[in-house]
Amino acid sequence: MEQSLRADKQYRIGLIGDKSSLVPFWELFASLGNERVMGRMGFQALALHEQAPTGGDFGNTLDLPVHQNWREMLAAHPDLNLVIETTGNLELLGELRRELPLNVSLVERSAASFFVRLLSTDQMWVACKLDLLHTQTLLKGIIDQLKEQILLVDAAGLVLDCNKAVQESQGLPKADIVGRPLRAFFPVLERHPGDGSEPPPLEQALVGRRPAEATLPHVDAQGLMHYTREYVYPIQDEAGQPRSFLCIRRDITSRTQMEQRLQQSERLASIGEMSTYIAHEIRNPLFAIGGFANQLLRNVSDPAAREKIEIIIEESKRLDSILKSILTFARPVEPGDGAADLNRIVRDTMELMGMACESKNIELVLGLAEDLPQVQAGPELLKQCLINLVKNSVEAMPQGGLLAVRSGMVGARVALEVEDTGQGIAPDLRDKVFSPFFSTKGRGSGLGLAMTKKILDDLGGTVELTSVPGAGTRVTLFLPPQLAVAKPQADG
Structure with a gap:
């Protein structure tokens, strides 16, 4: 039963009626259908109910063979299996019901109108569905192309x-x-109660x-x-x-990084202006304080007084050291002439700092790639950057751990990597560690990483920090290699 209902039966249809009913019926059918549907319906011929000459002309509206009556139409088209009666004439309907062959189905005027309108609804639904699918495909294509x-x-x-x-x-x-x-x-990162942050x-x-x-x-x-x-x-x-x-x-990681660089540049400009004032207004009286304190120390024999004077001298020295760091930080970095052998700098520096690592139960591992190009930087600058990074790593591992220093190529740049197994850096402090005077140790000037980043920026390199709290920190310096460019010869 289901197969018979789903079968795609090919109908060959004949129309029966007069001119006043056939033309409006056909125009209604044509206006509600479309060319594809009309082609599949299988209209073969039409027959007149009223007397008219065979082959009568209905114009361009009905492009079908015209027969004088329905019997003549069936004789000329024995393959017809369905006829549609368009007049609604009861006498004609009775005649058709009695005399039509059993293999020819009869559709009356009212039923034909119903099916035509049903076809119109179906076609409208198909058109809406196609339009909706087109819109959906277009919208999905646009949204899928967005990077967001x-x-x-x-x-x-x-x-x-x-x-x-x-x-x-x-x-x-x-x-x-x-x-x-x-x-x-x-x-999202955990929110701490009372920190004032919104959900x-x-x-x-x-x-x-x-x-x-x-x-x-x-x-x-x-x-x-x-x-x-x-x-x-x-x-x-x-x-x-x-x-x-x-x-x-x-x-917005890249945009945030640019904003942070701009903010840091503004801070560095302020520090540069302030350093001039510090050099003239603080260093001179500081020199006087230290000088007079040393004179007093030589002339005073009371132990309590000598202890206090020694404290003054030590604190003045510490202040002078901080002042020197500030002036060094504010001073433009000179890249230096020539090129530097990065691996040699690493070996020489870590040979000096190896004893400090060993005394604190820190295992030192060097992983230096061979055939590295020389880098465009002064050796002392690179040595200063490496010392800053190693000191931070050592201080992050008070109970000992592993310190790895590696070199290699990443793309077209030379990379120097310092990685430790220390305490790591909390996510909310990542943006601050390269800021001047920021320190989590409660001592020092807080200029180590800031100075390292400033040196790399002035050299045309970059600094990348990766850290997992409780699992360690890795700082990578990306340096420009020395290019094989011929030097201009002096005029002889």
Whole structure:
């Protein structure tokens, strides 16, 4: 039964009627159908109910053979298996019911009109479906081309849909993403009670039912810091109630890095201006304080007084050391002439610092790549950068650990890497470690990493920091290699 209903039977149709009923019926059918459907319907001929000359002309409206009556039409077209009667004449209908062959079906005028309108509805539905599919394909193509991660989530924070950028970032097909919480794929850093920070945008929007946005930092599996701007917009229904939420995530790590560099440049400019004032207004009286304190120390024999004078001398020396660091930091870095052998600098420096590592139960590992090109930097500058990094790593491992110093090529740049197994750096401190005068040790000038970054910036290199709290820190210096450019010869 099911197969018979689904069978694609080919109908060969004949029309029966007069001119006043056939032409309007055909025009209605043609206006509601289309050329593809009309071609498949199988209209073969038409027969007149009223007397008319055989082959009578109906114009261009009906391009079918015309017969004088239905019997003549069936005789000329014995393959007809369906006839449509368009007049509604009861006498004619009775005649057709009695005399039509059993293999020819009869469709009366009212039933034919019903099927024509049903066909119109079906064709309209197909047209709407095609238009909807076209729009859906176009919209999906546009959204999938965007670099931003776009997700649709429900009121519980579960993913309803996502674009291609989300699937690529997670390495998962859409089927494995839909239905799971958004924060299972894009976690946020823990908030500490009382720190004054607001909830992430999605959580704000789910509670407040209003748009929200914020910059979210997170650390990837390699310990690299990323910054993402997250926008969340409620999608309201006809009653104005939010039923779902559109979440757009944009990676702004590069932009944030540029902003941080600009801010640091502004701070360095301020420090440069301040250093001139410090040199003239503080160093001279500091020199006088130290000189007079040394004179007093030679002339005083009271032990208590001598102890206090010694404290004055030590503190003045410490202040002078800080002052020298500030002046050195503010002074423009000169790259130096010629090129430097990075591996040789590493070996010489670590030979000097190896004893300090050994005394603190720190295992030192060198991994130096062979055939490295020389770098465009002064040896003393590179030595200063390496000492700063090693000192920080040693201080981060008070109970001992592993310190690895490696060199190699990364793309077209020479890389110097210092990695420790120390305490690591908390994510909220990553942005501050390269800032002048910032220190987590409670002592020192806080200029070590800031000076290292300044030297690399002036040399045309970059610094990359990766750290996992409790698992260690890795700082990589990327240096420009010395190019094989012929030097101009002096005129003889």
